[in-house]
Amino acid sequence: MEESSGRATASRLTARGAKTRSRIIATAADLMRVRGVGATTLDDVVVAGNVSKSQLYRHFEDKQALVRAVIEFTGDRAIAVERERLNRVMTLTGLRRWRDALVENNALQQGRYGCPLGSLASEVVDQDPIARQKLNELFSAWRELFESLLQRFQKVGVIPQEADVSRLSIGLLAAVQGGYLLAQASRDVTPMASAIDMAIAHLHHLGSKRDTAS
Template sequence: MSEASTAKGRATQARIVGGAAEVLREQGVAFTTLDDILDRTRTSKSQLFHYFPGGKDELLLAVARFEAERVLEDQQPHLDCLDSWESWYRWRDAVVERYELQHDQCPLGSLFLQVGRTEPGARAIVAELMRQWQERIAEGIRTLRARELIPASVDVDRNAAALLAGIQGGVSIMMSTGSSAHLKAALDSGIDQLRHAAAGAGRAEVN
């Protein structure tokens, strides 16, 4: 009975978070009230505070975690299959498409503005998202290296960090200007750098 109640509780909590995320995406954090979320999720106020005793701030953190997970999910299956140059460009297109669909809105960024990036919970969510994202890019670079598509001398972690930094910079500019040109350039430059390393190794072997 206890296990069933726990499973039911997790399902209810997930329903509230998912519904809240939909409302926040549609209306924006600044224009969304608890009543809007209650209406969308068909939840009573007492039930919401049962699962989120900290109220709106705690719920916003849960939604931020949900949105952070979506950042990685929206890049699948490409992010976990970076085993050829073609797959890298498919991933590149998926990243660009994701942010172009958002236009100048970033649900995750808006949520962190609301709860405050200096809050320990918010910082932990950002840190974990970036850690996972960089590690998956790094794993793709290791796969290229294992398949001898790039030389063993390529610094995996440095290139993964540079690619992620380029993406974040491109997204920031896109949020300000509405143009994805910088995001595309950052991704293309990062992938080109890896390909140039491979070409350079090939020329060295010939010589």
Template sequence: MRPRLTAKGKQTRTRIVAEAAALMFEHGVAGTTVEDVQRAARVSASQLYHYFKEKKELVLAVVEHQIDEVLEAQQPLLSRLDSFEALQTWCDAIVALQEQRHCRGGCPIGSLASELSELEPEARDGLAAGFARWEARIRAGLQTMRERGKLAPEADPARLALGLLAALQGGLLLTQVRRETPPLRAALDMAMGHIRSFDAIRN
């Protein structure tokens, strides 16, 4: 069991993980060395080893960090996905973010998943749990819409949430490869079109 960290120790560990996450997002896990992280975080090898006995431990911490960062950044919109307008605003915000990034990097969680899923079972489990958290927040909004009579009774919030998240991930991947946002917009528009087919008021 690791010793309890001091306030300063927590700050140092947080800095290491944040710098590692930034490097791995830009260069990939395989393309990021422990020495790269040391330089970016301005720590010695002994300091890094104090917090992470091996690179695998650091990678798992990065997985957790990226999941928290993505969900926290989206929380203001995710917490209000209780209308078609709110869903569209969330989709538009994701497209706008990719435009700001010039379509580089894709999804921080998805990028880790594509690189680690077949290599690190623990990382895959963590990533699956992260996607489940994301999906649950979308599902909660859709469930609220159905309860308020905005979605038809036959709408399945769980299936719709899964489909929307899958469309998002596929769209992000093609947008990253093609360096343009139309694939992401098309994927989200198609998913939203399906969700709108359950509009209880218009139908």
């Protein structure tokens, strides 16, 4: 399958070339986060990234190639952050702290820009099948983080062994992404907090049912 970000090409760059390429991607990611993919032009990236057009086109043949690289950059960064945060969670109390941090961080911008990955998905999934596949892989990786968390919960008895952690992980991811979208639309993180709270309450209910049954 064609590579969405040109990782193989990037690995052959000089140190200076790799630094320029990374700056272009990071600049484009920041602009697309605020303005959206459609409203961000290559000229915008050139100016904001302090690079020449020839430098940009040396690394990316067109905007589509740059968008694919932005998706990979944004997704890898988001997954790395969530992996670090979720790996520390061992209890429902810890999960609620994770929820608080997620909501509070989004509240700093009144939910304005939504989820970095979700916002990209809403703009490109119907235009670029390669980008759509990469986004699907990234969301799957995010879901797997939740599934690993729930498997830990099973091991320590927070939720019952028979709980379907695959389905529960999808529910958690949907609560997060839906919450981001509602917060973005309303410029208010309250719906996001409520959505995640409902998912956590369901996990608490599962644990309570186990305790009652025993």
